[in-house]
Every structure is written in structure tokens, then in C-alpha cells.
Amino acid sequence: MKRFHFPLETLLRIARYRQRLAEWHQGRAFRQWWQARQQLLALYQHGLALSYTAAERLHRPEHAPPDGPGKVGVSPACLASPHAAVDSVFWFLLSEHVSVLHRIEELARSQEAHERQVWEQAQQQRLAATRQVETLQWLRNQALAAFRRELGLYEQQARDEAALRAWSPTDSHCSSTQTDFPLPVAASRLAGIPDYLGEGEL
Numbered sequence: 001m002k003r004f005h006f007p008l009e010t011l012l013r014i015a016r017y018r019q020r021l022a023e024w025h026q027g028r029a030f031r032q033w034w035q036a037r038q039q040l041l042a043l044y045q046h047g048l049a050l051s052y053t054a055a056e057r058l059h060r061p062e063h064a065p066p067d068g069p070g071k072v073g074v075s076p077a078c079l080a081s082p083h084a085a086v087d088s089v090f091w092f093l094l095s096e097h098v099s100v101l102h103r104i105e106e107l108a109r110s111q112e113a114h115e116r117q118v119w120e121q122a123q124q125q126r127l128a129a130t131r132q133v134e135t136l137q138w139l140r141n142q143a144l145a146a147f148r149r150e151l152g153l154y155e156q157q158a159r160d161e162a163a164l165r166a167w168s169p170t171d172s173h174c175s176s177t178q179t180d181f182p183l184p185v186a187a188s189r190l191a192g193i194p195d196y197l198g199e200g201e202l
Contacts, residue, residue, distance in 0.1 A: 002151065002154070004143075004144060004147045006139075006140050006143050006144070008136055008139060008140070009140070011136060012133070012136040012137065012140060015129065015132045015133045015136055016133055018129045018132075019126070019129040019130055019132075019133050021129075022122065022125045022126035022128075022129040022130075023126055025122045025125070025126075026119070026122040026123050026125075026126045028122075029115070029118045029119040029121075029122040029123075030119050030122075032115050032118070032119075033112070033115035033116050033118070033119045035115075036108065036111050036112040036115045037112050037115075039108055039111075039112075040105070040108040040109060040111075040112045043101065043104060043105045043108055044105070046101065047098075047101055047105065050094065050097070050098060050101070054094060057090075
């Protein structure tokens with residue numbers, strides 16, 4: 001029996017493998033982007049916490065910056081009392097920490113944008129691989145449907161030929177040489193017919 005053969009079967013298998021590989025790359029890129037995003041959000045939350053802490057401390061006159069608003073430093077005048085010295089050190093360290101945090105946020109933001117771009121590229125590659133697989137699969141389905149129609153016609157033709165052979169004239173059931181009655185019966189009927197012809201006429 002004729003078997004189905006798709007000329008692009010090997011290409012379809014390769015396309016399916018590439019599709020699975022593209023899905024794996026997309027998943028890994030998404031996880032890396034999500035991790036970078038979570039780190040960036042954690043830095044934002046840390047910066048907000050520092051802002052709330054500084055705002056709460058500013059509302060207390062005894063903990064205000066020694067050099068006035070917008071000026072952070074340790075002046076010799078504020079070192080007269082231990083309480084003022086601690087506040088001066090706090091504002092100085094907070095200023096340094098905020099400056100470092102700002103640079104870290106810039107790096108984290110750049111890393112998050114890079115990971116997002118990598119993820120989007122991986123997503124486009126997966127979509128392209130999926131479209132290729134769907135196209136080849138559609139061609140295979142069309143070829144399989146045509147093969148089944150051809151196979152159905154072949155089987156129907158084989159059944160028709162078998163039926164014609166079964167009812168052909170060479171069959172014993174349809175032979176034209178067969179008599180309608182047995183030979184002894186035919187002889188007895190012929191014997192009963194009067195002979196109207198004379199012997200001379202024979």
C-alpha cells in the first residue's frame with residue numbers, strides 16, 4: 001500500500017526544535033528581566049524608606065540639619081553637644097548613602113532596560129519560529145488531505161475492478177453455453193414431436 005510522504009518533513013522537525021529552543025530562550029530572558037526589575041523596585045523602595053526617615057527626622061527640631069536646610073555637614077560649632085554631633089554625622093552619612101544609591105539605581109535601571117530588550121528580541125524570535133512551524137504544519141495537513149483523497153479513489157477503483165471481475169462473462173454462473181433444462185428431458189421432448197418430413201426429404 002502506498003505510504004504518505006511529506007517532502008518537508010525534515011524541515012518541519014527542525015522548525016519544531018527551533019521553536020522549543022526559542023521558547024526556552026524567551027523563558028530565560030523573561031526570568032532575568034523580572035529579576036532585574038525586582039532589584040530595581042527594591043532600590044526604589046529603599047530610597048523611599050530613606051526619604052520617609054529623613055522627612056520624619058526633619059520634623060523634629062532637635063534632629064534638624066545643623067547647617068540649615070539643604071546643607072549637610074559636620075561643623076565645629078555643632079560638636080559642642082553629643083546630641084548635635086550624632087545628628088551631624090547622621091545627615092552626612094545619609095547624604096553619602098543617597099548619592100551612592102542614586103548611582104546604583106542608574107546602573108540597575110540600565111540593566112533592567114537591557115534585559116527587557118533581550119526578552120523582547122527572544123519573544124520576536126519565538127513568534128517567528130512559531131509562524132514557520134504553523135506554515136509547515138499547514139502544508140503538511142494539505143498534503144495529507146490530498147493523499148487521503150487519492151488513497152480513497154484508489155481503494156474505490158480497486159473495489160470496482162473486483163466487482164467487475166466477479167460478474168464477468170467468463171464466470172460459470174453467467175456462461176451462455178449452459179442449457180435451460182437437462183439433456184434427457186430435451187431428448188424426450190424431441191421424441192414426442194411427429195415427423196412431418198418423409199425419409200426421402202431427409
